Amino acid sequence: MDSELSQVRHTMQEALQTLSSSSDGVQISEALRSVKHYLNGLQNIVPPREREECSKIHFSTFLQCLVNKLSPDWLELLPAGQLEELWDSFFLESPADQAFLVLMESIIVTAGPSFRLMKMSQVLTKFLKRGRLVELMWEICQQQVPRGSSLLQETLLSKVVCLPDHLGNQMKEHCPSLFFPQNYFPLLGEEMIQVLQKISDSLRGGSDCSISFLSQILAKVCIHGRQKEILGVLVPRLTELTQADCIWQRLSWRLMECVPDRGMEAVVSGLLQEAPGAKVLSQLLGNLVMKNKKAQFVVTRKCLLMQYRYPVSLGLGHVVRGERLQPSVLKDLLETWGSRSAIKHSPVEQQLYISKAEIEHIREELLTTMMGGVQCHIESSLPQVRHLGMIVAETISSRIHSEGPKLKFQYEENTWTRELLSLVNVKPADPGPPASGDDEFVPYDMTRDKELKNTKAPVYIRDCLEALTSSEDVERWEVTLQVLESLIQRNPAATREVSTELAKVLLHLEEKTSMEGFEMLRRRALVAVTIIDPVQYLTSQFYAMNYSLRQRMDILDVLILAAQELSSPKSLEKAKIPGPVEAGIQLSPAPLSPSLSRVPSEDWRRIVEERIKNKTRRFAKVEVNTANEPNKLNSVVGYFFFPLIQRFDRPLVTFDLLGEDSLVLGRLVHTVGILMYFAINTTAAVPMGKALLEFVWALRFHTDAYVRQGLLYAISSILLSVPAERLLEDMTEELLETRSWLAAVAENDPDEDCRKLAMQALLLMEKLKDKLQIGSS
Numbered sequence: 001m002d003s004e005l006s007q008v009r010h011t012m013q014e015a016l017q018t019l020s021s022s023s024d025g026v027q028i029s030e031a032l033r034s035v036k037h038y039l040n041g042l043q044n045i046v047p048p049r050e051r052e053e054c055s056k057i058h059f060s061t062f063l064q065c066l067v068n069k070l071s072p073d074w075l076e077l078l079p080a081g082q083l084e085e086l087w088d089s090f091f092l093e094s095p096a097d098q099a100f101l102v103l104m105e106s107i108i109v110t111a112g113p114s115f116r117l118m119k120m121s122q123v124l125t126k127f128l129k130r131g132r133l134v135e136l137m138w139e140i141c142q143q144q145v146p147r148g149s150s151l152l153q154e155t156l157l158s159k160v161v162c163l164p165d166h167l168g169n170q171m172k173e174h175c176p177s178l179f180f181p182q183n184y185f186p187l188l189g190e191e192m193i194q195v196l197q198k199i200s201d202s203l204r205g206g207s208d209c210s211i212s213f214l215s216q217i218l219a220k221v222c223i224h225g226r227q228k229e230i231l232g233v234l235v236p237r238l239t240e241l242t243q244a245d246c247i248w249q250r251l252s253w254r255l256m257e258c259v260p261d262r263g264m265e266a267v268v269s270g271l272l273q274e275a276p277g278a279k280v281l282s283q284l285l286g287n288l289v290m291k292n293k294k295a296q297f298v299v300t301r302k303c304l305l306m307q308y309r310y311p312v313s314l315g316l317g318h319v320v321r322g323e324r325l326q327p328s329v330l331k332d333l334l335e336t337w338g339s340r341s342a343i344k345h346s347p348v349e350q351q352l353y354i355s356k357a358e359i360e361h362i363r364e365e366l367l368t369t370m371m372g373g374v375q376c377h378i379e380s381s382l383p384q385v386r387h388l389g390m391i392v393a394e395t396i397s398s399r400i401h402s403e404g405p406k407l408k409f410q411y412e413e414n415t416w417t418r419e420l421l422s423l424v425n426v427k428p429a430d431p432g433p434p435a436s437g438d439d440e441f442v443p444y445d446m447t448r449d450k451e452l453k454n455t456k457a458p459v460y461i462r463d464c465l466e467a468l469t470s471s472e473d474v475e476r477w478e479v480t481l482q483v484l485e486s487l488i489q490r491n492p493a494a495t496r497e498v499s500t501e502l503a504k505v506l507l508h509l510e511e512k513t514s515m516e517g518f519e520m521l522r523r524r525a526l527v528a529v530t531i532i533d534p535v536q537y538l539t540s541q542f543y544a545m546n547y548s549l550r551q552r553m554d555i556l557d558v559l560i561l562a563a564q565e566l567s568s569p570k571s572l573e574k575a576k577i578p579g580p581v582e583a584g585i586q587l588s589p590a591p592l593s594p595s596l597s598r599v600p601s602e603d604w605r606r607i608v609e610e611r612i613k614n615k616t617r618r619f620a621k622v623e624v625n626t627a628n629e630p631n632k633l634n635s636v637v638g639y640f641f642f643p644l645i646q647r648f649d650r651p652l653v654t655f656d657l658l659g660e661d662s663l664v665l666g667r668l669v670h671t672v673g674i675l676m677y678f679a680i681n682t683t684a685a686v687p688m689g690k691a692l693l694e695f696v697w698a699l700r701f702h703t704d705a706y707v708r709q710g711l712l713y714a715i716s717s718i719l720l721s722v723p724a725e726r727l728l729e730d731m732t733e734e735l736l737e738t739r740s741w742l743a744a745v746a747e748n749d750p751d752e753d754c755r756k757l758a759m760q761a762l763l764l765m766e767k768l769k770d771k772l773q774i775g776s777s
Contacts, residue, residue: 008050012058019065025077055095063102070116091123096136104159112170137195140213161220185226189233212258219263227270235274253286264294381663381706387411391420457483461494481521488528499533530562534636539643556671566633567678634682641675645695662704669710676717689722705751712757719764
C-alpha cells in the first residue's frame, strides 16, 4: 500500500514540475491527464486510498499552480481551446470544497480587472450553475468531524456566505449578476433544500448525517441582513415539505436548533417576518422556544416587548400555542403594558404594538391586572397613549359586562384607533325596526326658531356680577352669561373697577343647568376681562392653594387667548385658537370642552407652521411681515410670563408640577413657549428669552414626552422672537449647549414628535447662523 501512495506523490510532483517549467502544450496536456486520473470521475479504476491521498494532501497545491499559470498565452499552447477545457475540468470535477476554496482565495488576492480575474469568475459561475455548492455542503454533512478539525468548515462557511461581497469588491461594475446578493442567496436557499433532501433520503436509508453546517450558513446569512432573500426561499419550501412528513419536520426543527446563539436572533426575527402565520411558525420551529434560552428571549421578550415591526398575531400566537410558556409570557406582557416607566420611556408605536397583543389575548383571569395598566395609560400626558388605554378599557368592559351598558370614551378616530378597534370582535349595531309610513314625511325646519324668554338681559357690569353670584333665577343666570362678554367690551372703565372680583367669579363659576356652550361663554368672558385689565390675578392664582387641575389649565388657556388678542399681528387677526393651544402638531393634552372643541385648530397651526417654515432652508415660501407692527402686549407681557416660571419647582399639598402633575407641567411649558412667540417686537423679548432658556435647561431631561415636546417648542419660539443679534451677544454659551442637547434629542429621543421638533429647532439655528453671516459680509 505504501508503494501505491509513493506512486501518487511521484505523479503529482512530476505534474507540478512540468507545469512550472515546460512550455510544450502536449507535455503539459499529458501531465494534466495523469493527474486527472485521480479525479472522482475515474473512481472505479483508482484505489480509494490513492484517491484520498491525492485529494487531501496534494490537490490544493496542484489547483493553485494551475491558477498561477493562467494567462492567454498559456491557454493557447494547444489549439481549439483544448487546454482551457482541461483547465476548467479540474475545478468543475475535482473535490468541491478544495476547488471552491482555491477559486475564492485566488479571486480575493487578484487585482482587477484582469484576464485571470475574469476567467476565474467565469469558472465560478459554471461551478454554481452545475450545483457544485450542493456537493460541497453534502460532503460536509456526511463527515463526522473530529474535535479540532473545524477550521476547514469555518473557512468554507465564510467564503460561501461572503461570496457576493468578495466578488463585488474585486470586480466592481464588471461583477456578473449571478453574484448579486438578491440573486445569489435565493440560489443558496434552493441548494440548501437539495442538501436537506439528500439528508432526508439518507436518514430513511438508515445513515446518519450532520445538519449543523447548514444551520451555520443560515445563521451567518441572516446576521449579514439577508433574511428576506434566503428565508423567502426556505420558508415556503419547508412549509410545504413539513406538512405531512415527520422526517422533514424533524429536519426543520433540527435546522433551527443547531443555529449558533450569535445568529439565533437574526434567524428568528427573519422567520417572524417571512412566516405567513403562527401555525406555520410553530411548524418550522417546533419546541425551539422551550429548548433554547436565546430563542425564548428573542420571541418572548425582544420581539414582543422591545420591538414593534412584527405582526402581533405571529409572535404571540406562536407563544400561546406553547402552553408551558403562555402564562409567564402573558404576565410579562401585562407588566410591561402597565408599567409607568415603560409608558414614559418607550415609543408610542411600541405601546400600540403591546396594546394590540393585549386586546388579542384578553383573558378573564387577567382582567384585574390589566385595569392597573389602563389607569396608567389614561393618566398619560400624550393623547395617543391615553387613547390606547381607553380602547383597552372599553374592550375589558365589554368582556366583563357583555350584556350591560357599554363603556365608551370620546377620542379622535385615526389610523391607530381603527387598527386597535379592528382587533375587537364588535357586534354589528341593531338596525332597529323597519321604517313606517310616517318616516317618509319631511321634518319641519326649526333651526332658526328662538326660545322666548321673559327675563331681560342686564346692562351693567355690577348687575352681571350679582346675577352670577347670588341669583337663584336660572333663566337670569343664563342670560347674564350670554351677554357678559359684549358688556365687558362695551364698558371697559366699569370692568376695571371690578375686574379682579369678576375674574375670580368666572374662574370658579360652575354650570347650574345643562346650558349649551357654557364653557365657551365663561372662557370668552374671562378672556375679555383679562384683555381690559391685564392684572396679575390669574398668574398669581395658578400656584395658589385649593384649585383643581382643570382650573389651573383654564388659567393657562385664558392667558394664551388674551395674549393673542393683545399682540394682534395682522396675520393672526382672524385666527381662532382652541382651548389647549399646541405648537404646530397635534398635541392635545386633555379632552377639550365641547364649546372649544368646535373651533378648528387648523388656522392657528397653519400660521405657526408658516412662520417656522419661512425661517428654515426647506420651506421658504411666504414672508410674514410682522417686523414693524405694534404689539399691544408689550407693556403687560411680563405680567403674563414671569410669574408662571418662578415657582414651578415648589410643590404644594395638592399640586406638584415636578411630580405626578406632569400633564399640567406640559401645558405650562407650551403656554410660556406660546407667550414667548407672541412677545415678538416687544422690549421684554430678550429677558424673556434668557429666562425661558434657563427654564428649559432645568427641565430638559424630563421623563414625560409631552413636557419635552413643550420644551423643544419653547426653544423654537426663542429663536423666532428674540432678535438674532441679541441671541448671539447675550446667550452664546447657552445656545452652544442647547445645540448639543438638540442634536442628542434628534438622534436618541424615543418619542418621534420630540425628534422632529429638535430637528426643526436645529434648522432654525442654522438659518440664524446663515443670516448673521450674510449680514456681517
